[in-house]
Amino acid sequence: MSDASVSVSEWTGKTGKSWAHEWQRTDRSFGPLTQRLLAEAAAEPFDQALDIGCGAGEISISLARKCPTSQVSGVDISEELLAVARERAAGLSNASFELADASQWNAPDREPDLVVSRHGVMFFEDPVAAFSHVSGQVSPGARMVFSCFRKRSENLWAQELSSILDVSPAPADPRAPGPFAFGERDYVTGTLEEAGWEALRFDAIDYGMVAGEGSDALDDATSYFLRIGPAARAIAAMSGEERDGAISRLRTMLDSHRKGDRIELPASCWIVSATLAR
Numbered sequence: 001m002s003d004a005s006v007s008v009s010e011w012t013g014k015t016g017k018s019w020a021h022e023w024q025r026t027d028r029s030f031g032p033l034t035q036r037l038l039a040e041a042a043a044e045p046f047d048q049a050l051d052i053g054c055g056a057g058e059i060s061i062s063l064a065r066k067c068p069t070s071q072v073s074g075v076d077i078s079e080e081l082l083a084v085a086r087e088r089a090a091g092l093s094n095a096s097f098e099l100a101d102a103s104q105w106n107a108p109d110r111e112p113d114l115v116v117s118r119h120g121v122m123f124f125e126d127p128v129a130a131f132s133h134v135s136g137q138v139s140p141g142a143r144m145v146f147s148c149f150r151k152r153s154e155n156l157w158a159q160e161l162s163s164i165l166d167v168s169p170a171p172a173d174p175r176a177p178g179p180f181a182f183g184e185r186d187y188v189t190g191t192l193e194e195a196g197w198e199a200l201r202f203d204a205i206d207y208g209m210v211a212g213e214g215s216d217a218l219d220d221a222t223s224y225f226l227r228i229g230p231a232a233r234a235i236a237a238m239s240g241e242e243r244d245g246a247i248s249r250l251r252t253m254l255d256s257h258r259k260g261d262r263i264e265l266p267a268s269c270w271i272v273s274a275t276l277a278r
Contacts (some may be wrong), residue, residue: 077101
């Protein structure tokens with residue numbers, strides 16, 4: 001549920017603050033995907049990990065706890081999100097966080113032998129240049145594991161949201177920076193191979209993105225969508241009857257995905273694994 005049109009300056013302002021405030025519900029929404037991503041990332045021993053677009057730190061912190069003799073460095077462009085990550089990681093000596101754009105980040109003394117990211121790599125203006133830069137900062141033979149949405153057409157939640165609110169229409173260039181920029185397998189393959197990565201593997205993951213839960217699951221989901229993401233941006237610009245109608249349609253859409261005491265939206269993602277050519 002990332003904001004497709006958010007600029008760097010916005011991530012350091014209001015938008016970053018909103019996502020930082022909602023880190024618990026955002027972590028919840030990734031649920032099963034996070035577990036699959038972590039299992040893949042930790043499948044082989046590593047000494048130093050780089051978490052690209054670490055946000056509020058769930059992946060970095062989980063890896064640091066799972067692998068206490070390894071070091072994990074998270075980078076993000078939102079100081080608000082990093083503040084949450086640092087607070088959550090208090091007491092963890094092997095997790096650190098840095099305000100940085102991964103496409104320009106320079107490794108300290110120890111070069112990472114693992115690169116990981118949960119939905120943080122689809123926003124590079126020049127993906128080949130960004131991944132090439134990362135390639136130059138990691139050790140030979142380093143592994144990379146990241147998750148990203150598959151194509152917009154395979155993510156029903158995005159289609160429904162666009163339909164009822166007329167927000168986040170598909171861009172003219174489906175590969176433009178945004179949530180679905182890495183939806184095409186062939187495009188991702190070409191991008192990574194040009195940047196020096198090989199032995200690519202794509203695992204298709206379909207899961208229920210939890211938007212709300214509990215006895216007030218619908219209210220929970222509605223308030224979440226009104227806080228972050230494209231629906232929040234669109235509805236915030238409305239007033240009066242237009243706003244009321246949009247919220248009513250949003251609630252109807254969310255309620256159609258109720259499963260017991262949860263609102264689960266169907267999401268389709270890739271978990272991509274690769275190795276840096278030696």
